[in-house]
Amino acid sequence: MKYLTFVISITILFSVYSSNAQQCDQISNVARFDCYPEKDPNKEKCLARNCCWRLPIEPANYTQKQSIGFGFVDVPFCYYPKDFPNYKIASNEITDFGQRIRILKRQTTYMPHDILNLTVDLIYETEQRFRIRIYDSANQRYEVPLQVPVVEKKANITDYEVKLSEQPFAILVTRKSTGAILFDSSVSSLIFADQFIKFSTRLSSPLLYGLGEHQQPLLINVTHEWKRLTFYTRDFPPMQYINLYGVHPFHINLEPASDNQTNVHGQFFLNSNAMDIDLQPLPALTYTTIGGIID
Template sequence: MPNDIMDLTVDLIYETQQRFRIRIYDSFNKRFEVPLDVSVVEKKVDMTDYEVKLAQKPFAILVTRKSTGVTLFDSSLSPLIFADQFISISTRLSSPLLYGLGEHTQPLLINITNQWKRLTFWTRDIGVRPDTNLYGVHPFHINLELNKTGQTNFHGQFILNANAMDMNLQPLPALTYITIGGIIDLYVFTGPTVQNVIQQYWDVIGKPIMPPYWTLGFHLCRWGYGTIENLTEVMQRMHDADFPVDIQWTDIDTMDNHLDFTYDNKTFHGLPELVRTMQSEGKHYMNIIDPGISSTQPAVGPAILVSPNLVLNSTIVHAYIPQDTWYEFPSGVQIKTVGQFVDLNTPIQKINVHLRGGFIIPMKIPGPNLVLGRGNPFEFLVALSQSGNASGSLFWDDGDSLDTIENKTYNYLEFNVTSSNILTINALVTNDKDSSMVLGTVKVLGLHKSVTNVNVNGKPYSTFVYNVLDNILIIYALDLNLLSQTSQIIQWTTAN
């Protein structure tokens, strides 16, 4: 290669028990490194879940999992190339099954069994085509490990490099990192669960931000409004239909010659006045910024599965329901599955939503929009697991201010239901005193025995109903202060 760098320094850094770092760089000349503020480890950790071997001739690094011997990183597959504008290092994969390597238009699971695949990492806004690189670069993947013990483990790799990159996936299975600059700064995360890998990745890059409350509302967005008259007509139709809208977006067609931070004062004359009117109504306006992740069954956290109808003229959704106890929303009807595809009857006006057992979903009685509905009572939707347990938590701030976590101006609650039919609510942080947080209703799904009585904080409570057909308990009109400094306890007794 032209301009080969012949004198390299290799740092093998045992950062934590589950995190190993490989740095390969020019020994004499400073090269660009991503200015990410990562923690600096001063000494080797005493205990690790991984074992590292270094070969000198030919040069290779091997990282394996101590408990199973499975390969986590192995660069012996091909020679290291380190030139001024071409850097390449390869590794064997534990299996051909990967997740991540975004942002590209591809399935969630990347299966390279019997196929070669090249993914380019270079951000751009472009029409969607298969395997096309899009708006973001996330050179991180999770690899499923196959081992003889039958235990399923996962590990991850992250290369900290901001230059243009290709990643060549090979059916061996193997992965080749190719970049045109910077250094090799590669992390190996040992997991062993997917959640562990993500947490270890966050420990390096930082955790996601807490989104403002208003961003959780309904977003209305499209390209092609064309004129401000068309935009206001759409907004008026939503208002006339009593459809709650919190955020109105506009696309590049509102801009002056497609220039950011401008608007066309001919076709979109009066846009600033329209935005101010929206803001006075508690709504928000956003210019397009083009992020997007596509999924046919998006999961909202661990508890909510959405299976929308995305096929034109179809009334059936072929949806996968994982093995667990699930409940249809909003009916609360329980379904049990061994992990299988099911055909869901889905007319155009229906969106399939299922709740996983074992979770408590805090909900709000809606208002005209989220800002005006903040003062309405909460409802706790308790989806019992097969063993009769459930738990949940709630973070709540003023919905608008910056840095509420850093300034500790928020409220935080945890709640759980035990198999002995006791719901306990604990307010652990209550620093946002201006927020009204009142519990109005508790709905318990999957309660298979009739309820004879209910006690609230040790006192009998009679405002409840039990639906024997759907096995649902609803406790009404509670008016409980969720910011109470003492635990709130709701208990129900079932028939033998």
């Protein structure tokens, strides 16, 4: 079994405009990323965020809908268009640890205090460990006061390959030996505001372990399910899918294999702010948190 550790250190002006048909091409249900996860979404609220409002292409036929207090996690009616405001690469500098990239966004989103100038550090720590840090280029933000390995020199040999999309900005990480996707942020737009950070990645498969602390099955299978897990510690008796007294935003994702060899990789989000993690059958995972950085 090969195991690759993938570390993500996670760590506006309010504008109203209408969407057009080209932005909102009908995409499959599982490829929709929720633009209005709050209570009582409607078309007017959705369009105010410059997002798309469409009924599902066909009736959802999932084996289970998971209650999360204010409703159900299911196919979103309000979802991000392909041309939602995103960042583009302004500069890309080779460093001793890997790459330092500056990304800019010209147009704000619906979130107040959008941060338009970000720095991205791509750190090639070891043959099997890669780290991404995205943070405000101008202002210091809160980071978890936890000692982690500091790597100053790039690993010469790695079992992962990193590719970048210049505009819209996205990061793709694949396993060299199999081609399996380990991280792919191109599936949805990055939003980085003062008290709101949201980004998504494609999963290698719909099968994963981790994302604690919640009372739930050991194996999380989102082949036919949408799930939302809340990470906010509280002293509360164990109830299924409800946030409890610990937070550990780490998961292990099984990778598809054709040679009967099982590969897995782990992904850790170093962020201690309250957050939601959404899982959907694409398969994909979305982090939403209220502060800190992407690390």
